[in-house]
Amino acid sequence: MPPRKATTTRRSRRAKKPGVTISDAIRLLTDEHGPFANEPRLDPAHELTFTILSQHTSDLNSERAFRTLMERFGTLESVAAADVDDIEEAISGGGLAKVKAPRIKTVLNQILELNDGSLDLTFLAEMPMDEARAWLRQLPGIGPKSAGIILSFSLGMPAMAVDTHIFRVSQRLGFIGPKVNADKAHEILEAAMPPEDVYPFHAALITHGRKVCKAQRPLCGACVVSYGCPARDENAIQEAAAAVSDTANVSVDSDRPDGQAPGRRRRGGKSASPTPVPHTQVVKELQP
Ligand code: SF4
Numbered sequence: 281m282p283p284r285k286a287t288t289t290r291r292s293r294r295a296k297k298p299g300v301t302i303s304d305a306i307r308l309l310t311d312e313h314g315p316f317a318n319e320p321r322l323d324p325a326h327e328l329t330f331t332i333l334s335q336h337t338s339d340l341n342s343e344r345a346f347r348t349l350m351e352r353f354g355t356l357e358s359v360a361a362a363d364v365d366d367i368e369e370a371i372s373g374g375g376l377a378k379v380k381a382p383r384i385k386t387v388l389n390q391i392l393e394l395n396d397g398s399l400d401l402t403f404l405a406e407m408p409m410d411e412a413r414a415w416l417r418q419l420p421g422i423g424p425k426s427a428g429i430i431l432s433f434s435l436g437m438p439a440m441a442v443d444t445h446i447f448r449v450s451q452r453l454g455f456i457g458p459k460v461n462a463d464k465a466h467e468i469l470e471a472a473m474p475p476e477d478v479y480p481f482h483a484a485l486i487t488h489g490r491k492v493c494k495a496q497r498p499l500c501g502a503c504v505v506s507y508g509c510p511a512r513d514e515n516a517i518q519e520a521a522a523a524v525s526d527t528a529n530v531s532v533d534s535d536r537p538d539g540q541a542p543g544r545r546r547r548g549g550k551s552a553s554p555t556p557v558p559h560t561q562v563v564k565e566l567q568p
Contacts, residue, residue: 300453302477305481305484308504309484310480312504313484316487324402324404324435325388327429328416328422328430329346329359329387332387333345333374348374349370349371353370359385405435409437409438413427413428413439423463424463424466425442427439428441432478438470438479440470440478441466445488445489446482446485446486446489448493452493454509498511500513500520501516501519501521
C-alpha cells in the first residue's frame with residue numbers, strides 16, 4: 281500500500297479546478313455589476329496613443345494627458361512631427377512623461393513609415409485578427425494588452441485585453457494556472473470562450489476586480505462567484521452569510537448553479553445607466 285502521506289501531498293499540489301464556468305462568471309458578474317457601457321471609442325491611432333498614455337497610471341492621469349496633448353498639437357500628425365521635449369511637456373500631467381513622450385513619437389512615426397504616410401489604421405479591421413494583432417505588435421511598446429485594447433475597443437474585434445485586474449481574477453477563479461504569465465493569459469483566455477463573450481468577459485472581470493476581488497483584500501463575502509472560487513476566503517463568506525441572515529428583507533440568490541447563497545445582499549435592481557468599463561470610459565469630448 282503506497283504511503284498515504286505522499287498521495288495527499290501530490291493531490292494538494294495539483295492546480296485547483298475552477299468551480300465556476302466562464303459563461304456563468306460572465307452572467308453572474310454582469311448581473312451584479314452591469315449592464316456595461318459599450319460606447320464607440322477613439323479611432324485606432326488615437327486609441328493607441330491613449331493606450332500608451334494609460335500605461336502604469338490612473339484613468340484620470342491618462343485622460344488628462346491625452347486631453348492636453350491634443351489641445352497642444354491638434355492632430356496626431358503634428359504630434360509625430362513635434363519635438364520630444366514639447367510632447368513631454370504636454371503630457372507631463374499624466375506620469376512617466378519622459379518614457380511616454382519618445383515612445384509616442386516613435387510609434388507614430390513608425391506607423392507613418394509602414395502605412396504610406398497615413399495614421400489611418402482602420403484597414404486593420406479588414407484583416408484576420410491574428411494578422412492585425414501582429415501588425416500592431418511590431419510597433420515598439422505595443423504588447424498583447426495594448427494590441428487587444430486597440431483591436432477590441434477601437435475596431436470592435438473580439439480580441440482579449442488582459443489587464444492586472446482581469447489577470448488576478450482569472451487566476452483566482454482558476455481560469456488560468458498559477459504559473460501562466462500575462463502574455464500567455466491572452467492566448468488561453470481568448471481561446472477559452474466564443475468571440476462574442478470576449479468583451480462581456482473583459483467588462484465583467486475588470487469591474488469585479490476593481491470593486492470586489494481587489495488585489496490586497498478581496499471582498500469574498502460580497503462575491504457572487506465565491507461558490508466556485510478556489511481562492512475564496514471561507515471566513516469572510518461565513519461572516520457575510522451570518523450578517524445577511526440577521527438582516528430583514530434580504531433575498532438570496534436563486535440563480536447560482538449550485539443553488540447556494542453566500543452572504544451578500546441581492547441588489548434591489550439594476551441602475552438605469554450602464555456601468556462605464558474602465559479604460560473604455562474615455563469621454564466623447566476627447567474624440568478629435
Ligand atoms: S471569492 Fe474572493 S478571491 Fe474568489 S473571485 Fe470572489 S472575491 Fe475574488
